[in-house]
Amino acid sequence: MTDDLNQRAHDLDVTVWVGKAGLDPVVDELRDQLEAEELVKVKFLRSARGGTTTEELAEELADRAGATLFRTRGHTGVFRR
Incomplete structure (x- = not known):
């Protein structure tokens, strides 16, 4: 299962x-996308x-x-519902 999720x-x-406006503008967007998808990638x-x-x-x-934060790599994070 983990190998499949890692590949996906x-x-x-x-x-x-996520840009200069910070996290506030994307919290709801991430929540909405996770309702439709199991994994969402955020830059x-x-x-x-x-800092x-x-x-x-x-x-x-x-x-x-x-x-749930599935993993980070570089400047991206993959989130899971």
Whole structure:
């Protein structure tokens, strides 16, 4: 099961971008996308990261959206419902 999810996560296109406006504008969008899809890939742009890490932002986004952070890699995170 994990190998299948890892492959699916790898093949996903980014559908949510976090930019200079931060997490607030994307929390509902991530929640909505996870209602339709099991996995959603999110890109954290440099302007969103500021003094924090991708991992920290991804964990906060998961918490706020009621999602599970499946993994981070580089500046992207994959979230699971």
